[in-house]
Every structure is written in C-alpha cells, then in structure tokens.
Amino acid sequence: MAAQGLSVFPIIPSNQYRTKSFEKVLVSFSLSNSLVGTKLSIEPASFGLVASKRRSFTVATVSFSLPTTKKTQEVAADKKPRWSARAIKSFAMGELEARKLKFPTTGTEALLMGILVEGTSLASKFLRENGITLFKVREEIVNLLGRSDLYFFSPEHPPLTEQAQSALDWAIEEKLKSGESGEITSSHLLLGIWSQKGSAGQKILAGFGFDDEKAKELAKTVSLWTRI
Known part of the structure; x- marks a missing residue:
C-alpha cells in the first residue's frame, strides 16, 4: 500500500500508445519517523516494461531500530543485535494502544499490550497459554x-x-550477554518488562500469575529456539 499522497507505481500507457520498449521508471521513497527511530526506505529500482510482459521487481532495503539510550548506542554497530520484525511491530502496536487509551506516554503496560496485539510471537503465545490475554490486560x-x-x-x-x-x-543488554546469534525478539522485550519491578507492566503480569519461574521458562525456550 502506498503512503498517503505518494504513488510508487509507474503509470502504464494503454495499448494504443505502447511501443516495443518503454523507458525505465525509477521509483524511490523514504518513510521515516525520528521519534520512534524507525526508518523504512526503498532504494531506487527500475520497472522494465517490455513487450514480453516480463514481471518487474522492486529492490527494497528495510532497516529498523527502536529508541535506545546513550549506553546502548555506544555498542559497536557490528556487535549490536537487531530487533526482530515481530518485536518492532509489538513496539508500534504498544504505541497505538497507548494512544487508544489516551495516555501521554508509552509505558511498560503499553508494550505488554503491543506484544499481545501483534499476536504471532513466541512471547504472545506464551502469555495466552498462561491465561494472559489482551482484553484482560487492557481491563x-x-x-x-x-x-x-x-x-x-x-x-x-x-x-x-x-x-x-x-x-x-x-533486552539489548541481555541479548549481548547471552553471546547468542540472532535477533532481539518479543520474548526479550517481555522479559525486559518483567525486569522493571514496580512498573505497571510488571505488576499486571504478576497479578495474572507470571513470576520469576515463568520468566526462566520463557528464557529457556528462547535460548532453545536460537540453537535450532
């Protein structure tokens, strides 16, 4: 789907105006949000429209990052693990849930809702298996x-x-400490929420029976999946 007010598809002339070959159309656009720290960029790509009706392709480069403090920013770029697509979506959904509730900030409770809204990650499935659902958390x-x-x-x-x-x-620091390859996942984010004792998100998890034993169980599952 194109961004509002921006078309990313070339206009193809009708048959009566077509020739055997057409000029290549270059398409490039960038969507970025400096506040969230998320950037989506699509590099210039050519659409070759030829009589043989070959399919055209767009080469896309997507790079994502979530807000970090100075401490985590100092980690060398080649050593800093990336956030998974599901974790990034969980974060974005958390922001959206905070807005739905008309909150001025995005807290640990909103991040928890974001994980459940995303719904496909190991963390969200683990929560649901333990009776922790979006509706219960929101209430x-x-x-x-x-x-x-x-x-x-x-x-x-x-x-x-x-x-x-x-x-x-x-989540970033624990991923680095583990020495394991792979991305920072929604499970790391969930464990990060649990680590913030006294926060709204941690209190809500505890109220639904999530405890240190559950956290260890989830951490073991994450470690197992990274080795497969």
Whole structure:
C-alpha cells in the first residue's frame, strides 16, 4: 500500500500508445519517523516494461531500530543485535494502544499490550497459554491507572517512560550477554518488562500469575529456539 499522497507505481500507457520498449521508471521513497527511530526506505529500482510482459521487481532495503539510550548506542554497530520484525511491530502496536487509551506516554503496560496485539510471537503465545490475554490486560490497566480525560489527545508517538526505555535497554543488554546469534525478539522485550519491578507492566503480569519461574521458562525456550 502506498503512503498517503505518494504513488510508487509507474503509470502504464494503454495499448494504443505502447511501443516495443518503454523507458525505465525509477521509483524511490523514504518513510521515516525520528521519534520512534524507525526508518523504512526503498532504494531506487527500475520497472522494465517490455513487450514480453516480463514481471518487474522492486529492490527494497528495510532497516529498523527502536529508541535506545546513550549506553546502548555506544555498542559497536557490528556487535549490536537487531530487533526482530515481530518485536518492532509489538513496539508500534504498544504505541497505538497507548494512544487508544489516551495516555501521554508509552509505558511498560503499553508494550505488554503491543506484544499481545501483534499476536504471532513466541512471547504472545506464551502469555495466552498462561491465561494472559489482551482484553484482560487492557481491563487491568484501566483498573490500575484509571482512564484519561476524554478530551485529551495523545501525541502521535507517545514518548517512552523511563521504565519502558529501561525494558528496551535490558533486552539489548541481555541479548549481548547471552553471546547468542540472532535477533532481539518479543520474548526479550517481555522479559525486559518483567525486569522493571514496580512498573505497571510488571505488576499486571504478576497479578495474572507470571513470576520469576515463568520468566526462566520463557528464557529457556528462547535460548532453545536460537540453537535450532
């Protein structure tokens, strides 16, 4: 789907105007969000429209990153693990859930909802298997934090709370400590939320029976999958 107001597909002339060969059309666009730290870029690619009706392809390069503190930014680029696509989507869905509840910030509770909204990661499946669902979590968040003013409008990208940022940093640091290859996953993000004792997300998890033993069980599962 093209971004609003931006067409990324070349206009193909009707048959009566076609010749045996057509000029190549170069398409390039970039969508970026400096606040979230997420960047999507599609490099210039050529669409060759020839009489043989060959299919045309677009070469896309996608690079993602989530907000980091100065401490994690100092990690060498070649050593810093990347976030998985599911973890990035979980983060984006967490922001969206914070906006739906009209919260001024994205906290650990919003990140927890984001994992459940994404729904396909190992972390989200683990939560559901333990009876922790999106509807239960959302209801508990309202009970714990209350409702925002009806007329309050959240920013497009509610800034992370200190504890939510610490959860992201924890995930990165633990991945580095493990020495294992692969990406930082939603499971690392969930364990990062659990590490923030006293945060809304951690309290909600604890209220539904998630404890240190469950955290260890999830961590073992993550480690097992990285070795397969």
